[in-house]
Structure formats: C-alpha cells, structure tokens
Amino acid sequence: MTEPFVNEISESEVAPDKPSAGAIRWARENLFSTFFNSVLSLLMLALIVVFVRGLLSYVFAEERLWNVIPRNMKLYWTEAYPVAEMTRTWVSLGIVLVLAGLSLAIWKVGGKTAPRQFGRTLTSIGITGLVVALLADAPSGIRVGAAAVGAVLFLAGQAVRMMAGERFTEETIHIRSVLLGILLIIGVIVWILPIETGTKTSLTIQGVLLIVSYLLGGVVLRVVSEGLARGVLVGLWLLSLPVVYLVVQRAPVTAGVPVMSVFLPSAVAFIVLGGGLLWWMSSGKAGEGGRLAAGVVVIAALGCWLVSMPMLVRFLLLALATFALAAPTFGGTGKAQKNIVIAWSVAVLITAYFMVMMQAETGLVGLQGEFIGGLNLTFLLAVSGLVISFPIGIMLALGRTSSMPIFRLLSTGYIETVRGVPLITVLFFGNLVINRFLPREVELDNIVKAIVAIALFSAAYLAENVRGGLQSIPKGQYEAAKAMGLSTVQMTVFITLPQALRSVIPAIVGQVISLFKDTSLVAIIGLADFLRVARDIVPNQPASLGSLQESLLFAMVIYWIFTFNVSRASLRLERKLGVGER
Amino acid sequence: MPGDKDIIISDGVKKWFGDFQALKGVTTNVKEGEVVVIIGPSGSGKSTFIRCINRLEVHQEGRIVVDGVELTNDLRNIEKIRSEVGMVFQQFNLFPHLTVMQNITLAPIWVRKHTRADAEETAMALLERVGIPEQADKFPGQLSGGQQQRVAIARSLAMEPRIMLFDEPTSALDPEMIKEVLDVMKELARSGMTMLVVTHEMGFAKEVADRVLFFDYGNIVEAGTPEHFFTNPQHDRTKLFLSQIL
Numbered sequence: 118m119t120e121p122f123v124n125e126i127s128e129s130e131v132a133p134d135k136p137s138a139g140a141i142r143w144a145r146e147n148l149f150s151t152f153f154n155s156v157l158s159l160l161m162l163a164l165i166v167v168f169v170r171g172l173l174s175y176v177f178a179e180e181r182l183w184n185v186i187p188r189n190m191k192l193y194w195t196e197a198y199p200v201a202e203m204t205r206t207w208v209s210l211g212i213v214l215v216l217a218g219l220s221l222a223i224w225k226v227g228g229k230t231a232p233r234q235f236g237r238t239l240t241s242i243g244i245t246g247l248v249v250a251l252l253a254d255a256p257s258g259i260r261v262g263a264a265a266v267g268a269v270l271f272l273a274g275q276a277v278r279m280m281a282g283e284r285f286t287e288e289t290i291h292i293r294s295v296l297l298g299i300l301l302i303i304g305v306i307v308w309i310l311p312i313e314t315g316t317k318t319s320l321t322i323q324g325v326l327l328i329v330s331y332l333l334g335g336v337v338l339r340v341v342s343e344g345l346a347r348g349v350l351v352g353l354w355l356l357s358l359p360v361v362y363l364v365v366q367r368a369p370v371t372a373g374v375p376v377m378s379v380f381l382p383s384a385v386a387f388i389v390l391g392g393g394l395l396w397w398m399s400s401g402k403a404g405e406g407g408r409l410a411a412g413v414v415v416i417a418a419l420g421c422w423l424v425s426m427p428m429l430v431r432f433l434l435l436a437l438a439t440f441a442l443a444a445p446t447f448g449g450t451g452k453a454q455k456n457i458v459i460a461w462s463v464a465v466l467i468t469a470y471f472m473v474m475m476q477a478e479t480g481l482v483g484l485q486g487e488f489i490g491g492l493n494l495t496f497l498l499a500v501s502g503l504v505i506s507f508p509i510g511i512m513l514a515l516g517r518t519s520s521m522p523i524f525r526l527l528s529t530g531y532i533e534t535v536r537g538v539p540l541i542t543v544l545f546f547g548n549l550v551i552n553r554f555l556p557r558e559v560e561l562d563n564i565v566k567a568i569v570a571i572a573l574f575s576a577a578y579l580a581e582n583v584r585g586g587l588q589s590i591p592k593g594q595y596e597a598a599k600a601m602g603l604s605t606v607q608m609t610v611f612i613t614l615p616q617a618l619r620s621v622i623p624a625i626v627g628q629v630i631s632l633f634k635d636t637s638l639v640a641i642i643g644l645a646d647f648l649r650v651a652r653d654i655v656p657n658q659p660a661s662l663g664s665l666q667e668s669l670l671f672a673m674v675i676y677w678i679f680t681f682n683v684s685r686a687s688l689r690l691e692r693k694l695g696v697g698e699r
Numbered sequence: 700m701p702g703d704k705d706i707i708i709s710d711g712v713k714k715w716f717g718d719f720q721a722l723k724g725v726t727t728n729v730k731e732g733e734v735v736v737i738i739g740p741s742g743s744g745k746s747t748f749i750r751c752i753n754r755l756e757v758h759q760e761g762r763i764v765v766d767g768v769e770l771t772n773d774l775r776n777i778e779k780i781r782s783e784v785g786m787v788f789q790q791f792n793l794f795p796h797l798t799v800m801q802n803i804t805l806a807p808i809w810v811r812k813h814t815r816a817d818a819e820e821t822a823m824a825l826l827e828r829v830g831i832p833e834q835a836d837k838f839p840g841q842l843s844g845g846q847q848q849r850v851a852i853a854r855s856l857a858m859e860p861r862i863m864l865f866d867e868p869t870s871a872l873d874p875e876m877i878k879e880v881l882d883v884m885k886e887l888a889r890s891g892m893t894m895l896v897v898t899h900e901m902g903f904a905k906e907v908a909d910r911v912l913f914f915d916y917g918n919i920v921e922a923g924t925p926e927h928f929f930t931n932p933q934h935d936r937t938k939l940f941l942s943q944i945l
Contacts, residue, residue: 401812449812596755597792601806601858602782611805615796 170252176670177255185664186671187312189655193671196490196645196654198366199481205368206493207319209361214323215330216354222334223346226689227292232281235290236274243271293331300324358504359471362497366489369477376473379427384469387433391465392458395440399448399457411441422556429472436464446606489564490645492675497564498636498646502571503629509572510579514617515609517580518587528580535577540638543574548642567639575632582624586617619694626687630680648672701733701909706862706893707752712761714747714917721747723917724761731861734894736904736925739914740940745897748914749864752895753784766861782810785855789867791847793839793854799826800835803854811858818857825853829883845876849883856887863887865896901945905929913937 148158175181186193195206221227246267250260281289307320337346363369374380394414398407418438421431440461448454481488489497516528535543547570548563555561561569590613598608618625637648645654651672656665707729714722721744729735737745750756751763754770754777763770765780793802803825804818813821826832829849831842839847848868855863865884869877881903888894888907898904904911904925911928913921913936921934929945932938 447809449809450814452814453812591790591792593788593790593792594794597786597788597794599755600753600781600784600786600788601854602778602810603806604778607809611809612794616794619796 166252169248170254173249173253173255177253177259179256182661182664182667184311185655185661185667187310189658189661189668190312190316192491192650192655192658193647193675194491195493196650197488198490198493199488202368202481205366207323209365209493210323211326212357212361212365214327216350216357218327218330219334219337220350220354221293222331223338223343223350227296229288230290230292230295231288232277232290235295236277236281239270239274239277241274243267243269243274246270297328300328355504356467358500359474362489362501363471363474366493367474367477368480369474370480371473371477373478374473374476380429380469380473383427383429383433384465387437387465388462391433391437391440392461394437395444395461396454396458398441399444399454401445401449403445407445411438411445414438414441425556428476428559429469432468432472433465436468437461440464443606446604491650492647494564494639494644495633495636495647498568498571498639499629499633501568502575502632502636505568505572506575506579506632509576511583511614513576513580514583514587515614517584532577532580535574536581540571540574540635541641544570544638544642546570547573563642563644567642567644571632571636571639575628578628579625582621582628583617585624586619586621587613589620590616622687622691622694626684630683633680633683634676647675702731704731705729706731706766707895708762708764709748709752710762710764712748712751712758712763714744714751714756714758721917722751722758725917725919726761727912727919727922729862729893729895732891732893733909734888734892734907735896735910735912736908737895737897737912737914738899738901738904738940739912739920743914744917745912745914746866749866749895749897752862752864753781753786755786778810782806782858783860784862784864785858785860786864787848787851787855787866787868789870791839791844791851791871793847793851795839798836798838799831799842799850802839802850803857806854807857822853822857825856826850828856828886829853830879843876844872845879848872848876848880852880852883852887862893862895865894865898867897867899869898869900899944901929913940915940 149155191200191203195203198206244267246263248267250264250267253260253263281287304321304324307317334346394410397403398410403410414434415438418431418434421434440457444457448457479488513528513532516524517532519525519528544567547566551561551566551569552559594612594616595608598612603611637646639646640649640653651668652665655661655668656663661668705728709725709727712722712725713720723744725744725748737749739745747756751758751770752765758770766783768776768780770776770780793799794805797805800819800822803822804815807813807818807821808815823832823835826835829852831846831849834842834846834850839850842850852868868884869880872880877900881900884894884896884903885907896903896908908925911923911925912919913928913934915936921928921932921937928937929941932941
C-alpha cells in the first residue's frame with residue numbers, strides 16, 4: 118500500500134533568480150560546446166573578419182569620392198526641381214514631419230527601456246567602432262577617430278550599466294529621450310558637415326518642427342479623445358499626399374480654371390441634391406425605392422464615362438454611387454443619417470478642390486511635365502501606388518471570394534492576367550495604351566500614368582494576400598455574424614475584413630517593401646527616380662565623374678534605411694494588434 | 700409556462716448533404732415560451748435541424764415557419780428572422796478582434812439601429828445578468844471558456860430575440876465551467892424564453908425542459924416530457940441511448 122503523497126506548495130515560495138551567465142560561460146555554451154562547433158565558430162569568425170575588413174577598406178580607401186554625395190544632395194532629393202522654389206520641398210518635408218511628430222505622440226510610440234538594454238546597445242555600437250579602427254585599411258585620422266568614438270560609446274555603455282546598479286533590469290529610461298538625444302547628435306553633425314548654411318538652417322527647423330509637433334500631440338491628447346485624434350490624424354495623412362504634390366510642389370495657378378462657372382455650381386448641386394438623396398436613403402424607410410435609386414446612380418456613374426462631360430461630375434457621380442450603396446447599410450438612426458450627409462459634403466468639397474488643383478497649370482516658371490524627381494518621386498510613386506491599390510486590391514479579393522460567379526470570374530481573370538506579366542510590361546502598357554481607355558479630352562502625364570500602372574499591378578498581388586487572410590477566418594465567424602442578422606456588407610466590413618487584414622500584415626508589409634523598391638523601374642519610361650539619379654545623373658555631372666560606385670552605395674543605404682524601418686514598424690504593429698487574439 | 704401559439708412550425712423537413720440525407724422529414728411544433736431539449740447520438744441530425752431554423756443550413760423539402768414567416772430564399776425574410784432568433788454555438792464564435800462590449804453592441808447598433816449609448820446600457824445590464832460585468836472591456840481571448848460562452852449568450856440576448864437556439868453550448872467547456880453556463884441558461888428558461896437546446900446535459904433536460912426530443916438517423920424517434928423520457932422510454936433506440944449515457 119502506498120502512502121498518499123501531498124506536495125505542500127505555498128504561495129510565498131519565490132523562484133530564485135536565474136543564475137546569470139558571464140561572457141566566457143556564454144561563449145563556451147554557445148560557440149565552443151563541442152570540438153566540431155568550435156571549428157565552425159572559428160571558421161565563421163574568420164569569414165566575418167575577412168568580409169568586414171574588405172568592406173571597410175573599400176569604404177575608407179583614398180580614391181573614394183564620398184564628397185560627391187553631400188554636394189549633390191539636392192539632385193538625389195528632388196532632381197530637376199527649380200532651386201529658387203526649394204522652399205516648397207522643405208514645406209512638404211515639414212508637413213510630413215509635423216504629422217509624424219503628432220502620430221508618434223498620439224499613438225504613444227516608444228515606451229521605456231531598461232538600463233541593461235540601453236547600456237548593451239551603446240556598448241555594442243562602441244565595439245563596432247573599435248572593430249572598424251582595428252580592421253579598416255584607412256587613413257590613420259579616420260582610424261583614430263573611429264577608435265575614439267568607439268571607446269567613448271563603449272565606456273558610456275558600461276557606465277550606464279554601473280550607475281543603474283541593482284536596478285539595471287527595471288525599465289526606467291524613456292525611449293523618447295533616447296530619440297531626442299539622437300536627434301540632437303544628428304543636429305550637431307549637420308552643423309559640422311561642409312554644407313550650405315541655408316540647408317543647415319532648414320534641417321534644424323525641420324528637427325524643431327518634429328519635436329514641437331510631438332509635444333503638441335501630447336497636449337492634443339489631453340484635450341480630445343484618443344479615438345477622435347487618431348481618426349483625424351489618419352485623415353490628415355491621406356490628405357497630405359495630394360496637398361504635398363498637387364498644391365505645395367506644383368504651385369498651381371487657378372486663373373484658367375472655370376471655378377465659378379463649373380466647379381462651384383457642380384459641387385453645391387451635388388452637396389444639396391446628393392445630400393438629400395442620401396438622407397432619404399439612409400433613413401431606413403426608403404426600402405425598394407432606395408434600392409432602385411442606388412441602382413440608377415450606379416448606372417449613371419458608369420455611363421457618364423461614355424459621354425462627354427466635366428471630369429468633376431464623373432468623379433462625383435462615382436463617389437455618390439459608393440455612398441448610395443453604403444447608405445442603407447450604415448444609416449438608420451438620425452445621428453447616423455447626419456454623419457453620412459456630413460461625410461458626403463466633406464467628400465464633395467475635397468474632391469472638387471483637388472480637381473481644381475489638378476486642372477490648374479503649374480506656376481513654376483520654365484518647367485513643364487515631369488518636374489518631380491529623385492527621392493521625392495520615389496516616395497510619390499510608392500505612397501500613392503499603395504494608397505490607390507489598397508481599395509482596389511480589397512475589392513478584387515472580395516470579388517474573388519464572392520459567391521456571385523460574374524464577380525469571381527472578373528476578379529480572377531484580372532488577378533491572374535496582371536500577376537502573369539512583368540511590372541515593366543505594365544509600365545509600358547500604362548504609358549502607351551492607357552489613353553485609349555479614357556475619354557478623348559483627358560491627357561495624363563507620365564507620372565500619373567506610372568502611378569496608375571503601379572497601383573493596378575500592386576492591387577493584383579494585394580488581392581491575393583487579402584484573399585489568403587479571408588480564407589483563414591474560421592467558418593464559425595461567418596455563422597455567428599449571420600445568426601445575428603448582419604447583412605453581407607456589414608459582416609464583411611465589421612467582422613471578416615478586419616480579421617483578414619490583420620492576419621496578413623506580414624505579407625502586406627513584404628509587398629509594400631517590394632513596391633517601394635520596384636518604383637525604380639519607372640526609369641524605363643523616362644522618369645528620373647532616386648535610383649536613376651544615383652546611377653545616371655549624379656555620376657555624369659562634370660564635377661562628379663567616376664563616382665558611380667559611391668553613388669550606388671549611397672542609394673543602397675537609403676533604400677535599406679527606409680525598408681528596414683518599414684519592417685520594424687510592422688513588427689510593432691503585429692505585436693500591438695496581437696492583443697486579444699485568441 | 701408555454702403559451703398556446705406555435706412560434707416554430709416544422710413540417711416534413713428534409714435535408715441532404717450530397718448523397719447523405721441528414722434530415723428525413725422532421726415534423727414538430729414549438730409553442731411560445733416552451734423549452735425543448737434535443738438529444739441523440741452524434742450524426743443524428745439534431746444540430747442540422749436547429750441550424751435550419753435560422754437558415755444557417757438550407758432545407759430542401761418541407762416547410763419551416765418561424766414566428767409566422769416561412770423560410771424561403773428571400774433574403775429580407777432571412778435577415779428579419781435571424782434578428783429574431785438568437786443562436787449560441789459550441790465554439791462560442793465570439794469576434795476576437797472586438798472587445799466584449801463591442802461584441803455585444805455590434806448587432807443592436809447596426810441591425811436594430813439603436814444608438815450606441817442605449818446599446819451599451821443594455822449590454823451592461825446583460826453582462827450583469829450573466830454575471831461578468833467587470834469583463835466588458837476585455838477581448839474574448841482574455842476570458843475563460845465559460846466566460847466566453849456567457850458573453851456569447853449575452854450577445855444573442857442583446858438582440859432581444861423571441862427564440863434562442865443552443866447548439867451544444869457546454870460541449871467545448873472544461874467540466875468546472877459547465878455549471879456557470881447552465882445556470883445562466885436555467886435562469887433564461889425560467890424567464891419565459893422560447894428555447895431549443897441541443898445538449899448532452901441530462902440534468903439540464905430533467906430540470907428545465909418542457910419537452911425532450913430524441914433524434915436518430917435524421918428524424919425524431921421519441922418525444923415527451925422529461926418524466927416520460929427518463930423514467931419510461933418506449934422506443935428501443937431511446938432505451939439503448941439512455942443506458943449508454945446515464
């Protein structure tokens with residue numbers, strides 16, 4: 118007979134601290150655990166040394182023309198944009214930085230970090246500096262400088278760990294103060310570098326803008342609710358794209374546009390009549406009549422492209438069709454009705470405003486057509502391509518998973534056709550053929566055609582990613598939504614699409630990154646994007662001949678910095694949205 | 700106590716999945732306020748039957764009339780009936796990206812067109828009723844199985860349904876959590892709700908059922924009061940089934 122066994126576990130028993138491992142012990146366990154592993158470790162270390170030494174020797178060699186890069190910064194950034202109007206690009210950057218500062222504050226980016234982590238980062242940067250000094254085949258000035266910086270950072274890292282003492286694992290350091298420090302250091306470096314004083318001042322102003330808008334964001338959060346602030350900010354981000362490129366950088370002259378005779382009357386008519394229609398349709402009492410009206414609006418919106426009429430009316434009819442289809446689903450209460458009509462009025466005003474700006478001639482003297490270039494163009498293509506492809510891609514994904522055969526057929530046909538064709542072909546196609554599909558009076562310039570081509574191309578891939586997400590949603594989610602009486606549209610908007618998009622964030626980010634890099638293909642239709650500037654334009658400047666390698670390496674680093682940050686940001690987003698996941 | 704009016708009429712309902720006939724002419728009526736417990740071996744068609752009542756499954760022959768409206772392919776009828784009929788699933792099927800509060804208020808706001816404030820007030824009252832008001836702002840993934848199922852019940856009740864369907868509501872729960880869900884269901888039954896419950900909880904059937912239906916091979920084999928059913932079953936299949944599970 119066995120004695121019953123009862124293990125007395127008390128709550129007060131605390132697990133002892135995990136034994137901390139020293140560097141030697143860590144190395145023995147992880148690098149030299151067996152003879153074979155030791156050989157492999159040594160081999161890899163040797164490889165790293167050879168590679169790093171080769172890279173450093175290349176970078177610091179006497180014949181490298183690194184001074185070409187700061188000298189041509191304006192070309193890299195904006196290419197042919199007139200020097201006299203550079204303020205406009207600075208204002209554009211300022212708008213983006215202000216929004217970025219507000220977003221950092223309102224989304225509460227960056228928590229706290231522990232001294233141990235912070236010290237470790239400083240130490241490893243310091244060690245990197247020391248390694249550079251040790252290995253690089255470079256002028257002694259650079260080696261001494263690298264050694265000095267490395268030593269200082271190394272010691273600083275150790276000091277942080279020492280000063281924190283016992284509390285070195287507690288998260289006490291604000292990441293925002295670290296970022297502020299980095300910003301200040303960059304500011305100091307900017308003032309040391311041999312660049313024009315005007316540029317230095319502008320860069321300093323931009324830095325100050327970022328900090329001030331961050332502080333402002335904190336104030337905003339105290340006044341309005343978080344949800345409202347975020348909603349408004351997302352809207353501002355979307356608006357910033359056309360504002361920056363259509364208004365700020367294009368400097369439109371509205372004198373030749375029939376604002377008073379065409380634009381204003383149409384906008385007012387659409388607000389009044391469309392608003393009235395939407396008010397009636399969203400009241401919940403429209404019933405069959407409402408459905409009929411929505412159908413008429415949709416047919417009108419599609420049919421108007423076949424007959425001659427102002428572009429504004431075409432776009433507003435399309436918008437009205439979208440609103441009309443959504444109104445019965447999202448209307449009902451008086452408040453919802455009011456919101457729909459307000460949203461409609463705002464949408465009409467914004468559309469009309471930007472249409473005016475689009476039709477206006479540019480006020481920049483002596484330039485026509487594609488005067489946007491360099492990194493500026495790369496961003497324009499990538500961001501607008503992404504923004505436009507998103508709704509199209511989602512519609513295609515929904516079409517392909519729809520139960521209606523006609524939608525399924527069209528979506529599948531589109532997706533498979535576009536995915537089977539290289540982007541270069543789509544760009545050529547867009548450049549040469551797109552005008553055939555549009556009314557005769559519409560003339561698109563090369564940049565717009567490139568944006569359309571990139572967006573249509575990217576939408577097909579996005580659709581496949583989203584479809585993957587839609588298929589990963591358990592059947593029970595659809596059943597629960599249906600059992601509650603939600604309509605198909607409501608189920609898609611509130612239940613399936615949010616879950617689908619969240620589950621495919623990694624795939625979408627991968628696509629954003631490749632879209633950003635693929636924009637360099639527009640060089641083939643004659644646009645001067647960042648890579649073309651780095652490859653063709655800068656190395657062919659008389660004063661910069663022979664700098665192709667340096668220029669390309671610089672382009673590489675810039676592309677890498679942006680894509681790397683995008684993927685870091687997406688990791689954060691994934692972690693944040695992971696909360697509440699089952 | 701059940702009223703006199705038939706709120707669900709099922710007349711010769713047949714349903715095939717491919718070549719397999721899941722329902723072979725189910726005929727039964729449910730009165731307003733009646734609590735009907737459906738038992739039977741797995742694969743007997745009991746879940747399929749209650750899923751036909753809110754048309755998550757489409758029956759091919761026969762007639763189902765819910766609250767005076769016949770189930771046909773007319774979409775508007777279906778959405779109207781679904782908003783009158785609440786359903787609780789075995790796997791809870793809460794929406795993982797929404798908080799408990801948002802799960803409960805979603806349909807009242809968008810289907811019933813209630814204001815957000817009203818919907819939230821009702822939701823809090825329902826969370827009180829199922830005993831977890833403190834969980835309102837959590838996500839479903841942060842709750843235990845029993846709590847999730849109680850939220851699912853509250854979510855269905857928020858639509859103020861006239862009929863509640865339960866599809867094995869306790870089968871996915873740990874034993875220690877079954878009671879908390881059954882208690883909520885018992886309270887609901889006593890409040891006069893019309894309920895159709897597919898379950899293996901015989902204690903629940905004995906305690907609150909007005910009528911027990913025993914399903915096998917796609918049809919009702921035996922029906923009767925719990926007393927009749929558990930003390931004096933007539934059919935051999937019923938006797939065999941009860942001997943195996945009791």
